[in-house]
Amino acid sequence: MALVTVFRRLALVRLREYTRRSAAVGPSAWLTGQRSFTTGTQTLRSDNKVTIHFINRDGEKITVKGSPGDSLLDVVINEDLDFDGFGACEGTLACSTCHLIFDEDVYKKLGPVTDEEMDMLDLAYGLTDTSRLGCQICLTKSIEGIVARVPESVADIRQSKDGSS
């Protein structure tokens, strides 16, 4: 267990490192197909923080702030929110563990869903019509104050499930 905890911590640390790194070698450098490695001036983020309310698996409301441009997954990581198993693939669209559920009016404001996100959502546990992946939603002022609900965890559900498959 200790080793596993170390792994988890390691993954979190890496994600944080990456968050910083991605600011330095941003997607714009990548988009040209050529990365430049000699400079890395980080642009100062404005103080226009965006407020997000998460509802965790115990139904508790947790209110945090994040910077515009960060994803909801970034916010969970940066704020050290303890949602077990959340964001396992570090926002690389290989899993659906950063699945979040929104109210319908909020869902409509979140912008278009890519094919790759939809494919991953298909594999999300407890999927709803207003589900999204937290790693794909970037903070903007227009979503100030939204509520994002973390779905029930897989294990909790399984305990009451019958096994005839």
Place this chain on the structure above:
Amino acid sequence: MALLNNFTTACLRNFQGDRLHNQLFFVVRALHKSAASESYGMSTAREEAMAERLITPSDAGVKTAVKTLKDMPGPSTLSNLVEFFWRDGFSRIHEIQMEHCKKFGKIFKSRFGPQLVVSVADRDLVAEVLRAEREAPQRANMESWKEYRDMRGRATGLISAEGEDWLKMRSVLRQLIMRPRDVAVFSDDVNQVVDDLIKRVCILRTQEIDGATVLNVNDLFFKYAMEGVAAILYECRLGCLEDKIPEDTQDYIGALHLMFSSFKTTMYAGAIPKWLRPIIPKPWEEFCHSWDGLFRFSLIHVDKRLSAIKDQLERGEEVKGGLLTHMLVTKEMTLEEIYANVTEMLLAGVDTTSFTLSWATYLLARNPEVQEQIFTEVTKTLGPGVVATADDVSRLPLIRGLVKETLRLFPVLPGNGRITQDDLVVGGYFIPKGTQLALCHFYTSMDDENFPDATDFRPDRWIRKDSTDRVDNFGSIPFGYGIRSCIGRRIAELEMHLALTRLIQKFHIGVSPLTADVRAKTHGLLCPSAPINLQFTDRKN
């Protein structure tokens, strides 16, 4: 990569009927938050006796008894040996998977020598297993791979590494090549390779009497896939699609062919105990020999790029480049780790892509109405003769559907492996930590319950009406799911989407009279059992 995974799916036989449906409510208390074991164990073969010992009344929990591995149906060790060694079961792994799932149910055990394997062929159970994964899932026993690397002083890469070593490298690499938007930047590089693919088709067909046929398209797609992966991984072109292939590239192809052609012997290389090697030396020798060739090739290309970077730095120039340059400059992995990873990624990215392209074009040729439907979509969306880029693919749902449907019918990996890292209860059975599981993707993707009329080729079954329309599920996950899923997935998809779009735009693809029904066989991967010969006739644009 696939070699060992498939090995695990190999052992599929049962001795008794489907006991799953007889009974029993059970408690899935062990999944994910397992009670019993805390340490990060990786032992492979476990005895049923172990499971019995571990089950205690308190483990059995609230409701009713959890069955043990002893209760699980499965074949005798002897019948398994006969199936695989005398009746060449290795090439029919996928068929054996189907037969036994149908006959005995969706979870069963089998034995391959000392190795116990539990096969899981139910979509929902596969989902449960994959969702219960920890931070560094283990696929199969990779000791022979590790032993080679230790012997030669090489590092392990993403396929052969485990635990913390694996997680460290995965964390670096997934940030570079897993996000679709990061991979989209390779669009132009891949399109240049597609240009050469089209030219090559035009040259090859002139060599046949009808002026249309390309013999054994897999040979062509193998070169395309290799050129495509190398363009991204090594940031250089290899010349695979040229008339005359450079010598070092030819040597590499030789090593790769050896790796796959000696599939069985390399399998045994891992299975044969070390003390037997003096008596049966060939498998291990071939295994080492092919790895030597694969590593040698990567070293050449990585070193070439490294010295170019050094020269640039000495001249005070700004260093710019793609994936390899990024890895070499940022030094998030050691040089040995870079060698190992580009070697393993190239190995994993060639046959997988080429088999899928071969099947996709074969299916298009066999289903001309589907081909017309896709051609119409492509032409309407892009306009005649316009070359698609990565950004256009989202507007070509049938192209995406074509790749998904091809991989559903012919999943390159008919099964994948997992070694459990917790005590689990799966399908009502207690499965102790350290058990080798085989996830039977071939069965689930051909199951009518998951995909109505499952044998039909229908790319449009993947089309969504809107963004809340769910069309996919754990029944077909050709790239796997989660933290240990295929790292090259987005690169492979890009290569296939762009190549297929262009082929469909440019040619009408038909079956050559030389080709009858081509069935699949397992040869490490699921591959065509005979050459696929296709006719490429120019479309009038």
